[in-house]
Amino acid sequence: MARMRWPSPRRGLFNAVLRLLLWLSAALTGGLLVAIVCYVCYRGLPGLSWQFLSSAESILQGTAGILPSIFNTLYVIILSLLIVLPLGVGAAVYLTEYARSRRLTAMIEFAAETLAGIPSMIYALVGVILFCTALGLQKTLLAGSLTLAIMTLPTIVRATQESLKTVPKAYREGALGLGAGKWRMIRTVVLPSSVDGIVTGCILAAGRVVGETAVLMYTAGLSTAMQDFSTIQGLMKASGSTLTVALYVYAKERADFAAAFSVATVLLFLTVLINLAASLAGKCLRRG
Amino acid sequence: MTKRKPAEVSMQILFLLCGLVAVAFVLLITAYLIAAGLPAIRQVGLASFLFGRTWDSTNETDPRFGILPLILTSVYGAAGAIVVGVPIGLLTAIFLAKAAPPRLAGLLRPAVSLLAGIPSVVYGLVGMCVLVPALRAWLNLPAGDSLLAAILVLAVMILPSVIDLSAAALEAVPKEYEEASLALGATEPETWFRVSVPAAKSGIAAAVALGIGRAIGEAMAILMVAGNVANMPSLLRSVRFLTTGIAIEMNYAAPGSLQRQALFSIGLVLFLFIMLINILLSLTVKRGKEV
Numbered sequence A: 001m002a003r004m005r006w007p008s009p010r011r012g013l014f015n016a017v018l019r020l021l022l023w024l025s026a027a028l029t030g031g032l033l034v035a036i037v038c039y040v041c042y043r044g045l046p047g048l049s050w051q052f053l054s055s056a057e058s059i060l061q062g063t064a065g066i067l068p069s070i071f072n073t074l075y076v077i078i079l080s081l082l083i084v085l086p087l088g089v090g091a092a093v094y095l096t097e098y099a100r101s102r103r104l105t106a107m108i109e110f111a112a113e114t115l116a117g118i119p120s121m122i123y124a125l126v127g128v129i130l131f132c133t134a135l136g137l138q139k140t141l142l143a144g145s146l147t148l149a150i151m152t153l154p155t156i157v158r159a160t161q162e163s164l165k166t167v168p169k170a171y172r173e174g175a176l177g178l179g180a181g182k183w184r185m186i187r188t189v190v191l192p193s194s195v196d197g198i199v200t201g202c203i204l205a206a207g208r209v210v211g212e213t214a215v216l217m218y219t220a221g222l223s224t225a226m227q228d229f230s231t232i233q234g235l236m237k238a239s240g241s242t243l244t245v246a247l248y249v250y251a252k253e254r255a256d257f258a259a260a261f262s263v264a265t266v267l268l269f270l271t272v273l274i275n276l277a278a279s280l281a282g283k284c285l286r287r288g
Numbered sequence B: 001m002t003k004r005k006p007a008e009v010s011m012q013i014l015f016l017l018c019g020l021v022a023v024a025f026v027l028l029i030t031a032y033l034i035a036a037g038l039p040a041i042r043q044v045g046l047a048s049f050l051f052g053r054t055w056d057s058t059n060e061t062d063p064r065f066g067i068l069p070l071i072l073t074s075v076y077g078a079a080g081a082i083v084v085g086v087p088i089g090l091l092t093a094i095f096l097a098k099a100a101p102p103r104l105a106g107l108l109r110p111a112v113s114l115l116a117g118i119p120s121v122v123y124g125l126v127g128m129c130v131l132v133p134a135l136r137a138w139l140n141l142p143a144g145d146s147l148l149a150a151i152l153v154l155a156v157m158i159l160p161s162v163i164d165l166s167a168a169a170l171e172a173v174p175k176e177y178e179e180a181s182l183a184l185g186a187t188e189p190e191t192w193f194r195v196s197v198p199a200a201k202s203g204i205a206a207a208v209a210l211g212i213g214r215a216i217g218e219a220m221a222i223l224m225v226a227g228n229v230a231n232m233p234s235l236l237r238s239v240r241f242l243t244t245g246i247a248i249e250m251n252y253a254a255p256g257s258l259q260r261q262a263l264f265s266i267g268l269v270l271f272l273f274i275m276l277i278n279i280l281l282s283l284t285v286k287r288g289k290e291v
Helices: A010-048 A052-056 A067-098 A102-117 A118-134 A141-165 A169-177 A183-191 A192-211 A214-219 A231-235 A243-253 A257-284 B007-045 B046-051 B068-099 B102-117 B120-139 B149-169 B177-184 B189-200 B201-217 B220-225 B242-250 B258-290
Strands: A056-058 A063-066
Touching: A010 B068, A010 B102, A010 B120, A010 B149, A052 A063, A052 A118, A052 B220, A056 A067, A063 A067, A063 A214, A063 A257, A067 A102, A067 A118, A067 A141, A067 A183, A067 B007, A102 A141, A102 A169, A102 B007, A102 B046, A102 B220, A118 A214, A118 B007, A118 B201, A118 B242, A118 B258, A141 B007, A141 B120, A169 A183, A183 A192, A183 B007, A192 A257, A192 B220, A214 A243, A214 B242, A243 A257, A243 B120, A243 B220, A243 B242, A257 B102, A257 B120, A257 B242, B007 B046, B007 B258, B046 B068, B046 B258, B068 B102, B068 B149, B068 B189, B068 B242, B068 B258, B102 B149, B102 B189, B120 B220, B149 B201, B149 B220, B177 B189, B177 B220, B189 B201, B201 B242, B201 B258, B220 B242
Parallel strands: none
Antiparallel strands: A056 A063
């Protein structure tokens, strides 16, 4: 083939400029991430120590510590997942396995989309009125977890639904043909083969919970002291800051930027971990 | 079909209830926001609440509850974030979907999802410690906390969702369109910009709408960089958004006070904004599917 020639130098230049723009934007996007990660680690890593991660803040000794916030974060993740998981998976099962009426399906899906689009500040307000005041839970991690369960519902529904849709029809027909009832078919065939989607949904929901600040700031409290997680009473009444809220408190209310950046480093590490886990779960658990 | 077992019927009902939970939550949120938001609007008056130019809720003798500065700041902030963020996001999406060597795309994709996963307080912290001092130094301002700082932070924060959705839309463009264009003698970049982008129009519009929604709804990051004084919006002045207007006073307003009720009214206005954008979004997505 003869060497291709540009019809005109102007057009060649135009093409080169377009290509350059694409590369520049991509470089900017990637560069931003690298810059943010490097800067946060640069300012945060020096303050990270075993003592910082494994103790509570002590004013007497003048040492910072984020162990209570780590516990609070874990508690909120576990509790909100426990609440949202059955609801979300159930909703997805209903949408893909049972729903006959198109209108009802459209309504539920629109509701889920709406929930996904509502800003966290609105969830914070609703959590304050509904759980803290109307249900009388006060500012507790429990109230925060309940609010976050509503917020993460669409994430779980969507991930489960995607995965349920990929279960081959033959599996279902096989089970039904062998005489299984619908619920038995769902329990023994459909749900086990869509476990990858459910796990991915949980990981994504955990990611949203870890990153959430506004909701927890107004529904779960700001305390950085250790909470009592050993009794039911303590679990109900526990009130404190998760990692993101602690970061905000350190940065904005105490101007302790060293501690804030150390918390930010921990959060970045968690974000990377969650992203890796989500993509691994999708790959490893897929059947076949 | 023979008689169904009671277990089957009760499970079906249980699943239906789970499905309806999402609908119930939306109704509950709407009802509570309206119930909590209306009293203050009624007391202040709709016109002077929406179009009042002064927000001075803690003034003991003459408190003012006008949220026009907050509304305009949110609108300008979202518009600014779109103007800055969408071109970069769209170009990156074209790069990802069309131009990137596979290996580079394999690196950039996780980077974008990592950007999406970084908590907003971390963006706020970096903005507070890098962007705000930099703006103050470059522009010779008394303080760098400004609408401009918020716009830049928001632009970065909407990037991942814009990139993600646009790239997905661009990848869904039928190969035949592009092959036809290339066969007619158009170069690759010309094909991407003149064939693929117009063909993915509705997906890209949805990406922009999602970006607007995220920009209007963001609170924590801009709370840390915008200065939070309820000025009428101006690029280099300290400003207060709808979201930050709620956030900044929520922990201090006394329960039952008009100030606290007014915060819920701001929430109601914010909610209406978001619902409007959501409806627009679902309309563009639907129209895209029909075409």
